[in-house]
Amino acid sequence: MDLQLTAAEVEDLIHLGFPSRDRFLLVEEVAPGRARIRLPFSKRMLRPGDVLSGPSLFTAADTAMYVAVLAHYGPELMAVTSTTTINFLDKAEPGDIIAEVRLLKRGRRLATMDVELFSSAEPARLVAHVTGSYAVPTPPQR
Numbered sequence: 001m002d003l004q005l006t007a008a009e010v011e012d013l014i015h016l017g018f019p020s021r022d023r024f025l026l027v028e029e030v031a032p033g034r035a036r037i038r039l040p041f042s043k044r045m046l047r048p049g050d051v052l053s054g055p056s057l058f059t060a061a062d063t064a065m066y067v068a069v070l071a072h073y074g075p076e077l078m079a080v081t082s083t084t085t086i087n088f089l090d091k092a093e094p095g096d097i098i099a100e101v102r103l104l105k106r107g108r109r110l111a112t113m114d115v116e117l118f119s120s121a122e123p124a125r126l127v128a129h130v131t132g133s134y135a136v137p138t139p140p141q142r
Contacts, residue, residue: 001032001106004074010035010067017077025063030071037064039097041120052092052119052127061086061115061130064099069111069134072103076136082110084132092128095121109136 005013011027018024026038039045039060047053062081069079098118105112115130 001072001103003030003032003071005071006030007035007071010070013070013075013077014063014067025067027067030067033103034101035064035068035071035103036098036100037067038120039063039099041094041096045097046094049091050094052094052097054086054088056097057088057092057117057128058084058086058130060097060099060117061101061128061132064101064115065111065113065130065132065134068101068103068113069136072106072111073136079111079134079136082133082135084130086128086130088128090125090127092117092119093121095119098123109138110134111136 007027007030015023028038029036045052045056099115101113101115103113111134113132116126117128119127
């Protein structure tokens, strides 16, 4: 699976498409068939009990899949989530959320992936597992 964009190019593209005062995402690595991102910790990620919330973990997983799609398909900002299933395996202690995504199948119009989620507070402990797919628009006919 050839890469179309570097980690830096993907990160810049996402921040241009989702303007914010702060850079909410670090694309740590893209490689053939995989990617790794980090969402820096913020107190707004916490739920009662001082653990990372499900919506924050879901955001990391969905963003990681988007990063993998951009890296492998090119600057296709209109790619969208098609399916997602998340299994919460353990509580996630406060810290950066690390998402490692594998591209299982790169079809013409659908990318199928799985994602492992970790907290930087305990980076060896898997806190959630996600499977999902992204729909990639058909290029316009010329």
